[in-house]
Amino acid sequence: MTRKRRRLYIVLSGMAVLAVAASLVLMSFEDSLVFFRSPSDLVEKPVPVGRNFRLGGLVEEGSVVKDGVEISFRVTDLVESVSVRYRGLVPDLFREGQGVVTEGQLTEDGTFVASSVLAKHDENYMPPEVAESLKAAGQWQPEDKK
Amino acid sequence: MAVDLHKFANPARFLRITSAIFPWAAIVTVLLLAVGLYLALFASPEDYQQGATVRIMFVHVPAAWMAMSIYVMMAISSATGLIWKHPVADLSAKAAAPIGACFTFLALVTGSLWGQPMWGTFWVWDARLTSMLILFFLYLGYMAIWGSFDDQSKAGKAAAILVLIGAINVPIIKFSVDWWNTLHQPASVATMDGPKIHSSILTPLLVMGLAYTSLFLTIFIIRVKAEILGRRLRILRLAHVED
Numbered sequence: 001m002t003r004k005r006r007r008l009y010i011v012l013s014g015m016a017v018l019a020v021a022a023s024l025v026l027m028s029f030e031d032s033l034v035f036f037r038s039p040s041d042l043v044e045k046p047v048p049v050g051r052n053f054r055l056g057g058l059v060e061e062g063s064v065v066k067d068g069v070e071i072s073f074r075v076t077d078l079v080e081s082v083s084v085r086y087r088g089l090v091p092d093l094f095r096e097g098q099g100v101v102t103e104g105q106l107t108e109d110g111t112f113v114a115s116s117v118l119a120k121h122d123e124n125y126m127p128p129e130v131a132e133s134l135k136a137a138g139q140w141q142p143e144d145k146k
Numbered sequence: 147m148a149v150d151l152h153k154f155a156n157p158a159r160f161l162r163i164t165s166a167i168f169p170w171a172a173i174v175t176v177l178l179l180a181v182g183l184y185l186a187l188f189a190s191p192e193d194y195q196q197g198a199t200v201r202i203m204f205v206h207v208p209a210a211w212m213a214m215s216i217y218v219m220m221a222i223s224s225a226t227g228l229i230w231k232h233p234v235a236d237l238s239a240k241a242a243a244p245i246g247a248c249f250t251f252l253a254l255v256t257g258s259l260w261g262q263p264m265w266g267t268f269w270v271w272d273a274r275l276t277s278m279l280i281l282f283f284l285y286l287g288y289m290a291i292w293g294s295f296d297d298q299s300k301a302g303k304a305a306a307i308l309v310l311i312g313a314i315n316v317p318i319i320k321f322s323v324d325w326w327n328t329l330h331q332p333a334s335v336a337t338m339d340g341p342k343i344h345s346s347i348l349t350p351l352l353v354m355g356l357a358y359t360s361l362f363l364t365i366f367i368i369r370v371k372a373e374i375l376g377r378r379l380r381i382l383r384l385a386h387v388e389d
Contacts, residue, residue: 007229015310022314026325034326035272056327091266093195101329118265123334125200126344127191 036101039080049106055082056101056120064096075100075112086114093119157374160234164367171364178357185350193347199263200347206256207335208355209249212362213281214316216246220288221313224306234370236302237377239309240292241369245362247285254278265329273322274330277315284312298377 026033036056037047047053055075063074071090074081084102094100099120104113126134186204193200220239227235257275258268269275288305295301323332334342341348 004230011225011229011310015313018311018314022318026318030326033273035270035328038327091264093264094266116266118267118270118329120329121196121264121331123331123337123342125193125196125203125334125342125347127346128194129191130344131194 038077039075039082040077042082043080047106049108052103052105054101054103055084055112055114056099057081059094059096059098059100061096075102082112083110084112084114086117088117090117091119093121157233161371161374164371168364168367171360171367175357175360175364178353178360182350182353182357185353190350191346196264199260202256202260204350204354206253206260207351208358209256210253210278211355212358213246213250213253213278214319216242216249216362217281217284217309217313217316220246221309221316224309227302228306228310234374236306237373238366238370239306240302241373242362242366243285243288243292245365245369247282247289249358249362250278250282250285254282270329272328272330273326274319274328277319277322280315281312281319284308284315288312298380 036054038057039055042055057075057077060074060076060081065072070085070087072083072085073096074083076082084104086102086104094117099122101118101120102112102114103116103118106112182204187201190201190204192198220242223235223239223242226232227239257278261270262268288308291305291308292298292301295304322328323330335348335351343351
């Protein structure tokens with residue numbers, strides 16, 4: 001019984017130490033574990049011009065301008081927003097009000113020049129009729145501000 | 147309570163009970179898979195944004211649930227094996243590992259096939275996808291450890307320690323989408339304010355979850371049985387050599 005007890009404590013304390021170590025590591029690497037930065041993050045911690053990073057948020061309503069293969073829009077987190085320019089194909093889910101993650105660099109004039117654009121899908125799943133009736137009833141909630 | 151658990155750990159009793167469950171588990175699996183796949187692929191509506199691509203989710207999401215819950219089950223039985231030396235504990239973790247690895251692989255592949263049309267990419271190194279890939283490697287590492295020791299009791303011990311260390315990854319997978327921003331969407335079913343999936347899409351998803359669970363149970367029973375019999379065979383062979 002005592003040996004079993006001892007083995008139990010060894011396993012439990014091992015797991016506890018491991019959990020503490022893992023959370024310390026994850027906390028210190030927080031900046032590199034986030035997949036993208038939001039426009040507000042950029043205001044808080046500006047990124048130097050010409051450095052590659054990912055910018056994510058919602059495509060601002062009414063901001064999309066298509067000109068041939070070039071597309072420009074604003075990425076917003078509903079507090080701050082950044083203008084983005086991109087040449088190329090955008091995914092099917094790309095539309096105004098939809099989440100988006102772009103990768104690229106800031107230029108001198110504060111525009112973000114993207115080399116890739118990914119659509120971010122939210123956690124809501126429903127048939128089209130339900131989406132329609134939610135909109136009609138004014139119950140439609142825009143996507144999470146993440 | 148403790149006494150009852152010891153009874154289950156008796157290999158002969160374990161074999162008797164699981165043999166009685168087995169045919170039922172197999173029948174239930176076939177029925178649930180048939181109903182689940184019909185609901186998922188034919189009877190459920192398309193999503194308002196994803197269209198028919200949403201159907202990949204019915205295969206993907208339950209596979210990811212299984213990948214994590216099988217790992218948790220392996221961690222619990224490995225800890226039981228290390229602490230109380232139950233004879234079936236190590237073997238049941240060993241028997242579950244390849245099934246868990248297959249579900250993880252299925253989740254990774256179907257997720258990737260969904261990502262290409264929806265996100266615009268097969269793969270990104272965000273926290274959810276990366277931690278899921280690590281889970282897959284943990285399964286492979288666990289199986290490799292069992293294969294690399296001649297002494298099966300030593301192998302069991304080393305493998306159990308790996309599973310327990312890797313168990314740290316499970317909460318990271320689950321909460322990666324909340325702790326850091328990721329390309330992967332946050333939880334839809336297990337959220338604080340209820341599921342964010344309409345019931346017409348949620349029902350097939352849950353049926354598929356039950357089908358996978360019962361599929362796991364069916365394959366698991368066959369594999370544990372083989373492990374227990376295999377160990378008896380080894381002991382008999384050793385005894386024969388010593389004679």
